[in-house]
Amino acid sequence: MSTQQEVFEIISKQAKIELDTIKPESTLKDLGVASLDAIEVIFDIEEHFNINLPNEDTDFENGTVGQLVQAVDRQLAQKSANG
Amino acid sequence: MRRIVITGQGAICALGHNAADTWRAMTEGRSGIGPIGHIDTNLLRNNAAIAAEISDFEPRAFIEESRLPFLDPLSQYALVAANEAIRQSGLSFRNERASRTAVVVGVGVAGEETREGLYKKLYSEEIGRFHPLGIVRIMSNAPPSQISMAHGITGPTFTVASACASSNHAIAQAALMIRAGLVDAAVVGGAEACITLGLLRAWEAMRVLAPDTCRPFSANRRGLVLGEGAAMFVLETLESAQARGVTVLAELAGVGMSADAGDIAAPSDAGGAAAMRAALQDAGMQPQEIDYINAHGTGTVANDSTETRAIHQVFGEHARRLAVSSTKPMHGHALGAAGALELIATIGALRHGIVPPTLNYLGPDPACDLDYVPHEARAMPVRAAISNSFAFGGLNAVVAVRQAPAGS
Numbered sequence: 001m002s003t004q005q006e007v008f009e010i011i012s013k014q015a016k017i018e019l020d021t022i023k024p025e026s027t028l029k030d031l032g033v034a035s036l037d038a039i040e041v042i043f044d045i046e047e048h049f050n051i052n053l054p055n056e057d058t059d060f061e062n063g064t065v066g067q068l069v070q071a072v073d074r075q076l077a078q079k080s081a082n083g
Numbered sequence: 084m085r086r087i088v089i090t091g092q093g094a095i096c097a098l099g100h101n102a103a104d105t106w107r108a109m110t111e112g113r114s115g116i117g118p119i120g121h122i123d124t125n126l127l128r129n130n131a132a133i134a135a136e137i138s139d140f141e142p143r144a145f146i147e148e149s150r151l152p153f154l155d156p157l158s159q160y161a162l163v164a165a166n167e168a169i170r171q172s173g174l175s176f177r178n179e180r181a182s183r184t185a186v187v188v189g190v191g192v193a194g195e196e197t198r199e200g201l202y203k204k205l206y207s208e209e210i211g212r213f214h215p216l217g218i219v220r221i222m223s224n225a226p227p228s229q230i231s232m233a234h235g236i237t238g239p240t241f242t243v244a245s246a247c248a249s250s251n252h253a254i255a256q257a258a259l260m261i262r263a264g265l266v267d268a269a270v271v272g273g274a275e276a277c278i279t280l281g282l283l284r285a286w287e288a289m290r291v292l293a294p295d296t297c298r299p300f301s302a303n304r305r306g307l308v309l310g311e312g313a314a315m316f317v318l319e320t321l322e323s324a325q326a327r328g329v330t331v332l333a334e335l336a337g338v339g340m341s342a343d344a345g346d347i348a349a350p351s352d353a354g355g356a357a358a359m360r361a362a363l364q365d366a367g368m369q370p371q372e373i374d375y376i377n378a379h380g381t382g383t384v385a386n387d388s389t390e391t392r393a394i395h396q397v398f399g400e401h402a403r404r405l406a407v408s409s410t411k412p413m414h415g416h417a418l419g420a421a422g423a424l425e426l427i428a429t430i431g432a433l434r435h436g437i438v439p440p441t442l443n444y445l446g447p448d449p450a451c452d453l454d455y456v457p458h459e460a461r462a463m464p465v466r467a468a469i470s471n472s473f474a475f476g477g478l479n480a481v482v483a484v485r486q487a488p489a490g491s
Contacts, residue, residue, distance in 0.1 A: 035349040035385075039290055052128055055290055055305070061384075 003076065004069045007045060011065060014041045024066030034060070051075035085262050086321040087335040088487065091174070093167025093272075094427050095160050096312030096414040097135035100145075101167055105314075105414070105424070106431045109439040110460045114413050116296055116308050122280045128287060133296065134278045135310035135415025153219055154229065155194030160313035160420075161226035161274035162233060169234060172317035173329050174268060176235045185266045186227040186240040187257040188315075189249030189273035191419030191474075192282065194221035199281045226274045226313075238266045247379070248472040249273055250314075250422030251480030255338035257318055267323055272315035273423035283309070289348070291383050297416070298443035299380035299409035300387045300451040307381040310415020314423035324491060331487035333430045336467065337366025343477030350386050350473055355379075355393035358479035362469055363397070366483040370398045373405065373483075375438050375468040377429045378455075380409020381416055388450035390471065395453075406463060408456040412442035422472040426482060432465045433486050 004024070012019045015033045022031060028038045038060040042053055049072060057063075057071035094101060097115025098108035108115070115135040118124070124132035137160070142151055145163045154162070165186075176184055197220040204210040219225060224242040231240045239260060243253040250273030257269035286292050286309065293306035324331050339361025343354030363370060379390055387409075395402050410428045417424055428439045437460050444457035467485035474480075 035346050036289075039288075042290070043288065055294065058290065 003072050006048065007065065007069050007072055010044045010048060011041055014044055022065060024069070025064050027062065027064055028060045045072060049076060051079060085264070086488070087258050087261050087318050088321050088324050088331045088491065089316050089333050089335055089430065090319055090324050090329050090331055091168035091170070091172030091317035092314065092332060092427060092430060093164035093171070094312065094314040094424060095137060095140070095163045096417065096424055097137055097310055098414055100140060100163065102427055105427055109410055109413055109428050109431065110437050112413070112440045112442055112459055114442055115310065116412065116415060119278065122278070126280055127283060133308055135308060136278055137311055150233070153216055155197045155220040155225065156276035157190065157194050157274055158220070158225045158229045160276060160311070161188055161315065162229055164272060164274070164313040164315035165230045165270055166233070168315040168317050169270060173327065174317060174319070180268070181235055181237045183238055183267045184236045185238045185257055185260050185269040186230045186236050187253045187269060187271045188227040188230070188242050189251070189253035189419045189422065190223045190226060190242045190244055191246045191249050191275050192277050193223040194225060195277055195279045195282055197221050199279050230270055236270065244419070245478040245480065246474035246476055247416070247418050247421050248474035248478050248480040249419035251470065251472040251482050252340065254335070254422065254426070254482050255340055255480055258335055258338055261318060261320060268317065268319040270315060271318055272313060273420040274313035275418045275420040276311050277418050278309055278311050293382055296443050297382040297412040298445060299378065299382045299411060299441050300391070300448065300455045301444045302446045302448045304382045304384060304387065306383050307411070307416045310411070310417040311420070312414065312417050312424060313420050314427050316423070316426065321488060321491060331491040333433050333484045333487055335482065336368060336485045337362045337364070337483040339363070339365055339481040341479045343479070345477055347477070348475050350389040351477060352389050352392040352396060354477055354479050355390055355471065355473050356396040358481040359393065359397045359469060359471065362481035362483040368467060368483060370401050372467050373398070373469055374463070374465045375429070375432050376405055376407045377425045377468065377470040378407050378409045379471045379473045380411055380441065382411060386473065388448070390473065391451045391453055402453060405454065406438045406456050406461060407453045408439055408441045410439050413439070422470060422480065422482065425470050429468045429470045429484055432468055433484060436464050437462055438465065
């Protein structure tokens with residue numbers, strides 16, 4: 001499964017929305033995931049991939065979920081580079 | 084209705100170990116925020132290893148040695164501030180005065196340093212023997228208990244907990260007891276000692292801690308920075324203060340409280356506005372009579388824009404003429420002690436005609452369009468002011484103060 005699929009599944013589960021309503025260009029805000037729900041989504045993603053997402057990569061207002069997927073990929077790449 | 088005045092104040096925070104030093108630092112625009120000294124910051128993530136810590140504090144210089152084993156820093160701070168406030172007021176609690184005085188302290192968390200120390204032993208070092216004074220240090224009512232014991236105050240004594248609004252809720256409870264005739268005086272304020280590894284990690288996980296610094300109402304603000312300390316006040320009736328012939332620092336004109344009944348964390352403009360309106364109404368004041376607002380102003384994106392909208396809703400056209408500042412970039416966000424430390428700033432503004440600044444302001448955010456007194460303190464007459472505290476949980480408490488009545 002691609003990172004995108006995994007991230008989208010986590011969002012769909014946490015936000016209780018259909019998987020196919022999530023598009024890479026959606027923001028968490030568009031998807032109705034706000035405030036602590038958004039923080040929880042990020043936490044679930046961190047737990048799932050065992051990574052840390054810095055605050056800079058988690059702009060709930062303007063950042064898209066596509067950008068979130070890229071941020072996850074960056075952290076995964078860094079993790080495998082660090083062995 | 085009984086009028087209530089403030090006749091003593093005391094404080095300890097990153098800016099100083101008494102109210103005068105704290106106020107001076109506020110007028111100088113000095114920040115107490117810096118790298119965290121007393122915990123291992125390697126265990127923090129997102130490099131948010133800054134806070135407004137109290138430094139160079141020697142408890143023995145303020146508190147009798149025999150009392151110290153019973154005190155978490157939480158209660159040490161509360162006692163330092165209360166002792167100063169009571170000393171300034173000149174009140175003594177002999178005879179009937181003892182039972183006619185209340186002690187109410189706002190505490191957001193509790194004796195966290197003690198708690199974490201014990202749990203670290205248990206969970207990570209698997210050491211089973213706990214210090215027997217753990218409970219009396221940790222309990223959230225330790226600060227008012229210690230104040231009552233140190234000064235022989237036997238009236239209603241308790242802690243009020245509403246996270247970041249605890250101090251203002253405490254002040255409201257004390258004021259209402261005085262007005263109701265239950266007591267004639269109160270020692271009231273807030274205390275917090277919250278810069279511990281466990282709590283910092285929990286705040287980090289909420290993604291509200293700023294990695295750089297606290298810049299309320301500013302473009303590119305990135306969150307709050309924790310602080311610690313205490314501030315305490317002596318409240319009494321105007322009649323009592325006049326009979327004693329003591330200096331009145333300010334009149335406590337009104338209090339307002341509300342709950343958002345909405346989100347557990349996201350603030351609501353309607354909730355904040357309701358508390359501000361209630362405080363003005365309680366004080367019998369019109370919005371136009373207010374010259375200064377000491378804002379909650381945490382430096383988070385959500386708080387500062389929401390608070391700005393709430394101020395517009397309450398003050399209308401007058402909002403543009405108000406000076407609004409957040410002193411949190413100086414003393415940090417001291418949670419349960421926040422409202423009390425900010426009342427030091429607000430009383431200072433009334434008494435000295437100086438509005439403390441909002442530090443670290445980089446430039447305007449379209450969602451924050453008021454006069455935030457950036458960078459430097461401003462000399463201006465302040466007849467009356469309000470101080471806002473809005474807590475997680477959607478709990479809001481606002482205190483309205485005005486200049487001491489003429490002839491007092």
